[in-house]
Amino acid sequence: MIDFPEIENLTRKTSSKILMVVVDGLGGYFDNATKKSELEEAFTPNLDKLSGESACGLSIPVDHGITPGSGPGHLSLFGYDPIKYQVGRGVLEALGLGIDLTANQIAIRGNFALMNADGVITDRRANRISSDISSSLVKILSKISIPDFEIHVELIRDHRFLLVLKGENDAPNYYPFVYDTDPGLDGLKPLPCEVTYPETMKIADAVNSFVSQARELLRDNKHANMILLRGISKVPKFPSMNEKYKLNPIGIAAYPMYLGLAKLAGMEIIGDNADFSAEIAELKSASKLDNDFFFLHYKPADAAGEDGDRKAKVRTLEEFDKFIPDIMNIGADVLIIAGDHATPAILAAHSWHHVPLLINTSFTKGDGQGSFSEKEFRSGSLGLIKAKSIMMLALAHAGKLKKFGS
């Protein structure tokens, strides 16, 4: 944990290398018919063999019963207490679009919406209009100007857009510094943007000016005649993994959001990967560099789980299994296989369930686990731990943690 007292006095630089493979949505849940989880059903001979030579356990992403989004799910794995280190929705969307934010940029998640003559929101998502339509609306919004602010509007997808306001001065480091205009439910009026502390009045005024100009410009638009803004935030300044752990970390993923989260933890990133094969090729090259921590992200399992497609989820896990020999060939001193959260196909969503966790080094000899699954890992030697503690185990197994006290 990045917040373990004086962790920077306990960590030491060594030549050993840690590879953390994050299988997005790794955990699953029992199916009604088979009473097996996706991992139990999947044919994963490589993972099963690896389990028999590793330390195994389960992780709790945030806390009991808490279903994490991608932000808290990944920050926990990097050792950040996800309750303390929160990322605003606007910033997360900017990360997802691959936008590098500076301290004077304020990122805001926008929705195109429908409002009736009384000023009441009738549909917060404007019938989920297609990207085709909303990209023309984004062009309209791009005409807006506000004194002392540069404005950037960008389509996310469908009814969603990103608004970035670049001011002359840095925005405050606390969050939220102004409140949402999105009332959160249909049937309510949009809220004026309000300040949390008086010094953010200028930001609130800029947001309110943007909204009123947008309302004017969209007045007669049949697709969307209003916008709703939320998650008004700047890029947070977190202590880096280098500062705290003395690591020189690299993140490798195919999607910008995960690379953005890696950057928040102070990682260099290698992006623009077409798929997991391409990521592994990048990892192979990177492993020859001086870096000593590698975060490798596997996305397909989460996507299949979110679609509620059980067979696809099983298949993506089987496909992941085939990469295990390549992953082993990298020759990391410590290999972690973990998940940011469960995405059970039966729920078709992220969930709060426990996630399998595996640590393999030349010292681990297996805990008697015959296969890689939630049920088998319950009795593993790592027990049931909060995800924010996984980095401590990684560092310990890598010989990068000194003795605590004498």
Added chain:
Amino acid sequence: MIDFPEIENLTRKTSSKILMVVVDGLGGYFDNATKKSELEEAFTPNLDKLSGESACGLSIPVDHGITPGSGPGHLSLFGYDPIKYQVGRGVLEALGLGIDLTANQIAIRGNFALMNADGVITDRRANRISSDISSSLVKILSKISIPDFEIHVELIRDHRFLLVLKGENDAPNYYPFVYDTDPGLDGLKPLPCEVTYPETMKIADAVNSFVSQARELLRDNKHANMILLRGISKVPKFPSMNEKYKLNPIGIAAYPMYLGLAKLAGMEIIGDNADFSAEIAELKSASKLDNDFFFLHYKPADAAGEDGDRKAKVRTLEEFDKFIPDIMNIGADVLIIAGDHATPAILAAHSWHHVPLLINTSFTKGDGQGSFSEKEFRSGSLGLIKAKSIMMLALAHAGKLKKFGS
């Protein structure tokens, strides 16, 4: 947990219903002869079958090694951190007598005691005098008057009584606001009631006046010639389960103390139940109302455990088992079976041991547990968790928790 940061922004109102059945003193411990716990020895076919279809685990009532009283045991189950949300002993006794306290009433637990000529307490419990004798002493104390305070004295049982002082103004919200007069051990002198902060001087004076008048009135009494007061407290104001969880909860129990604890959590209560059958009949009617959380309390297991009567404890668990079909018939979306603490017959007291925990929904499929016991539940999917987290799992399983972070 009621204290999870901004839990009120994560919880949502849905139509699903949660039924939490609390078996008081559910957990037990191994017997010397049989090496089985009470639950292992009990014939509980319904609970065993239910375990095979549920998520199972163990709970730690407060913390490792901590034996909870009924207050912290139950408040934890309702999601309140029992270390932060403490209830004074005086208030707990008042709850046990079914007394509704207002904010200007101060509840105090009293003991009749014996004191020698030097003013030293020789028996803090006055030979545990019977209720017959102490009820006449209570009548004597009822004659006491103190300016600006209304006084109510009521027998609890044997040497125990409740004193309620009703002032003109509300007592402070912190605890303790004045200290005990009970020195806690024989061989010591009673303590004067002392203030914690200057503004409680008037309360301390009233308590001291009561004690000196009582001493005068009991001077020549052979049964008890002194009183000792402790747990001087007012009813605490806790955030309600409605405020935090958006639940509309009902508590059903046969004993006033449990109903009182339910009230502290903001539940409506249905009391005056002759026994558990009557409670279930009430539950059946209540389940048709709009309420979405039901706390149902089963007392007999704890009483048998406290008596050190192993056979009786086994029998009360077997009797509870027979109610499982009726409990299932209520048709709650989420059924929790939990205990506030263990009461092993071999200890004849509450204990710190882990307590079985079961969650049943249409999604749970069983963790491979063949029976309902401490030992079997060790390897359940819920793991070993603090009792204050159980409500989060209840809410998650009921679909009442939104995603945390994006």
